[in-house]
Amino acid sequence: MSLTLDFVSTVRAERSGLVDRLSDVEGLTVWVREHAADLDVDPGFTATEELREQTVRLRQAVRALFAKAVSPEPPSRADAAALPGFAESLALVNAAALAAPRAPQLSWSGEPALVVVPAVPVEPSARVRAAIATAAVEFLAGPERAQLRTCQAPRCVLYFLKEHPRQEWCSTACGNRARAARHYREHKK
Template sequence: MSLTLDFVSTIRAERSGQVDRLADPGGLTAWARERAAGLDVDPGFTATPELWAETVRLRQAVRALFARAVAPEPPSRADADGLPGFAESLALVNARALAAPRAPQLSWDGRPALVTVPAVPAGEPERLLGALATDAVEFLASPERIRLRTCLAPRCVLYFLKEHPRQEWCSTACGNRARAARHYREHKK
């Protein structure tokens, strides 16, 4: 899964209801530590309340851009009514990507490999937000964007990449839930 899809999927639906993996600074700390290398942060990273608030704000901006990208399909039901405006979201994502730009570099440990590193000195908060914003920009500008969909299953709030022309759901479980709900609607009296 791409970092961007993983980032917007920190809001998800589970049996207990909607869950936000970034509900507080501790949630961001755990999530970022699991992805430390991709986010250019130390494995012992700890989120401050200010960075947490900025990260959640960036996530909402990326989700607003995802909502625009899947149109005319409906956006995710998780936050469709609470998303910031498109122009504001675009400006925020672009500003965050510029604040801590990343650059491709060639690494050569036995064989050549592409690595992405900070292009300018930046603190850990700027690197984290810059990595998230840059990945969102690269994803939304890539051909992958045309495969982006909103899961249509009841209660699901995820975005996913369509792998098959007839795919409507993010997972088999969501497909089963949608078919069961349709069967129930068709057969209830």
């Protein structure tokens, strides 16, 4: 799964209702550590409440851009009514990406290799937000955006990439749940 899809999927539905993996500092710390290499931070990174609030705001902005990307299909039911406006979301994502620009560099240890490093020294929290925003920009401007869909299974709130023409749901479990719900509706009458 791409960093961007994993990031927007930190809001998900479970039997108990919506679950937000970034609802507290500990949750954000765990998520960032799981993605330390992609986010260019130390694996021992510890989040702050300020970073958590900024990251949740960034997530809402990226989810608003995802909602725009899947239209005219409906957006995720998780937070469609609470998303910021499109222009505000676009500005926030672009500003976050600019806060810690990254630059390609050539590494030559035996064989030449491309590595991407921070272009200027910046604090780890800005690097986290910038890496997430940059991944979102690259995703939304790239070819995968055309495959972006909202899972329409009952209780699911995830976005997914449609991998084959007949795929309608994010997972087999969601497909089973949707078929069971349809069967129940048809035979309830």
